[in-house]
Amino acid sequence: MSADTQVAIVGAGPAGLLLSHMLGEAGIDCVVFERGDREHVGTRLRAGGLEHGAVDLLRSLGLGQRLDAIGLLVERTDFRFDGRGHRVDFKAATGHNFTIYPQYEIVTDLLAAHAARGREVKFNTPVTRIEGLDGERPVIRYEEGGAARQLNCDFVAGCDGYHGVCRPAIPAGVIRVYEEVYPFGWLGILAQVAPPSLEVAYSCHDDGFAMSSFRAPEVSRLYLQCESDDRAEDWSDDRIWSELVRRLDVPERPAVRPGPIVQKSVTAMKSFVIEPMQYGRLFMAGDAAHIVPPTGAKGLNSAMADISVLAPALIDFYRRGSRARLDGYSAQAMQRVWQVQRFAADMCRLLHRFPGMSDFERRMQRERLAYMTGTPTGVLTYAENFVGLPFDA
Numbered sequence: 122m123s124a125d126t127q128v129a130i131v132g133a134g135p136a137g138l139l140l141s142h143m144l145g146e147a148g149i150d151c152v153v154f155e156r157g158d159r160e161h162v163g164t165r166l167r168a169g170g171l172e173h174g175a176v177d178l179l180r181s182l183g184l185g186q187r188l189d190a191i192g193l194l195v196e197r198t199d200f201r202f203d204g205r206g207h208r209v210d211f212k213a214a215t216g217h218n219f220t221i222y223p224q225y226e227i228v229t230d231l232l233a234a235h236a237a238r239g240r241e242v243k244f245n246t247p248v249t250r251i252e253g254l255d256g257e258r259p260v261i262r263y264e265e266g267g268a269a270r271q272l273n274c275d276f277v278a279g280c281d282g283y284h285g286v287c288r289p290a291i292p293a294g295v296i297r298v299y300e301e302v303y304p305f306g307w308l309g310i311l312a313q314v315a316p317p318s319l320e321v322a323y324s325c326h327d328d329g330f331a332m333s334s335f336r337a338p339e340v341s342r343l344y345l346q347c348e349s350d351d352r353a354e355d356w357s358d359d360r361i362w363s364e365l366v367r368r369l370d371v372p373e374r375p376a377v378r379p380g381p382i383v384q385k386s387v388t389a390m391k392s393f394v395i396e397p398m399q400y401g402r403l404f405m406a407g408d409a410a411h412i413v414p415p416t417g418a419k420g421l422n423s424a425m426a427d428i429s430v431l432a433p434a435l436i437d438f439y440r441r442g443s444r445a446r447l448d449g450y451s452a453q454a455m456q457r458v459w460q461v462q463r464f465a466a467d468m469c470r471l472l473h474r475f476p477g478m479s480d481f482e483r484r485m486q487r488e489r490l491a492y493m494t495g496t497p498t499g500v501l502t503y504a505e506n507f508v509g510l511p512f513d514a
């Protein structure tokens with residue numbers, strides 16, 4: 122098939138770079154387009170943790186060295202409600218850890234692997250338009266150094282995040298969009314201080330959800346449920362710390378250790394899925410196709426799970442000339458996507474204070490938490506979802 126490249130990948134987030142790496146290793150020619158610069162992509166503060174399936178995938182690709190050296194293993198979640206902590210030992214329940222290894226570290230590893238193999242990523246190169254998706258040779262129109270250019274390809278991978286250009290290139294009526302917007306936001310902070318313990322704590326408090334986590338031994342990451350329209354600058358550092366302590370701390374185990382806040386921002390909370398995740402010669406993956414509320418730490422893992430289905434399907438096409446696996450990509454990937462959506466939405470409903478919640482609903486929340494943390498079935502259900510469903514679902 123004559124084309125300027127075989128697979129055009131839009132977006133150099135974890136989804137796009139992982140796909141490019143896997144296809145490159147299989148000898149498939151790709152071009153990665155990224156509208157941001159290298160610094161932007163490699164330092165963005167996004168997701169922070171990996172399921173065991175994601176860790177296994179990175180190791181199997183020879184990308185596990187730094188991950189194994191600096192990734193921090195977590196074995197338990199500490200749920201705080203009724204004024205005390207309730208630990209769920211997911212390692213004991215499933216045999217698997219959760220690994221704190223931030224998105225920027227994965228992107229750093231993937232960019233280093235690209236550089237070592239002489240594979241280019243086109244930074245500062247926005248894709249402006251995609252044409253011919255239902256034909257034999259899609260055309261990517263892009264801007265490079267102020268000039269409009271184009272490239273032909275066999276396939277397009279839409280790894281361009283929620284605000285990308287690939288999803289709008291699908292004709293109206295072809296995909297179904299599912300969306301749920303939650304009536305609150307998360308105020309997230311990054312603090313230059315060691316967390317009191319290497320445990321993740323989730324709190325269901327009368328004044329709203331709070332969470333404490335970390336990104337590195339000396340870097341804490343904490344969140345507070347806030348109003349959707351709150352601005353980060355409206356929250357003083359003192360107010361943030363006192364609210365975190367009030368919602369999260371219990372006498373036996375502090376989860377909060379105040380320190381210098383180096384970053385704060387408010388995130389909107391939504392669930393979003395398109396179905397199917399493909400059209401003609403376009404295959405969507407990661408945030409471009411689905412968003413989860415961050416409760417449950419699934420966004421990055423879900424993006425990687427998509428690629429673990431898409432890359433072998435593309436490789437199969439080039440090795441055997443069969444489109445069967447590509448044609449089945451969305452159906453296969455979506456099984457896991459929806460299970461992840463279920464878990465993230467359930468966790469969101471379980472832990473937040475919703476406007477207008479009745480006393481009965483509030484009590485049900487408490488009873489669900491008591492069941493989930495206090496019975497073997499509840500613990501196992503949480504544990505197997507949190508450490509991650511299999512990648513080859």
Ligand code: APR
Nearest residue numbers: 132134135136155156168247248281282285407408420421
């Ligand atoms: N042209 C080129 N690049 C684009 C364009 C465009 N028109 N539009 C968007 N991009 C780039 C963005 O600049 C971004 O770097 O696509 C990339 C998409 O990357 P991510 O948003 O990180 O999405 P994804 O790779 O799917 O990773 C999902 O992001 O939000 C987290 O929780 C989520 O960790 C998960 C991860």
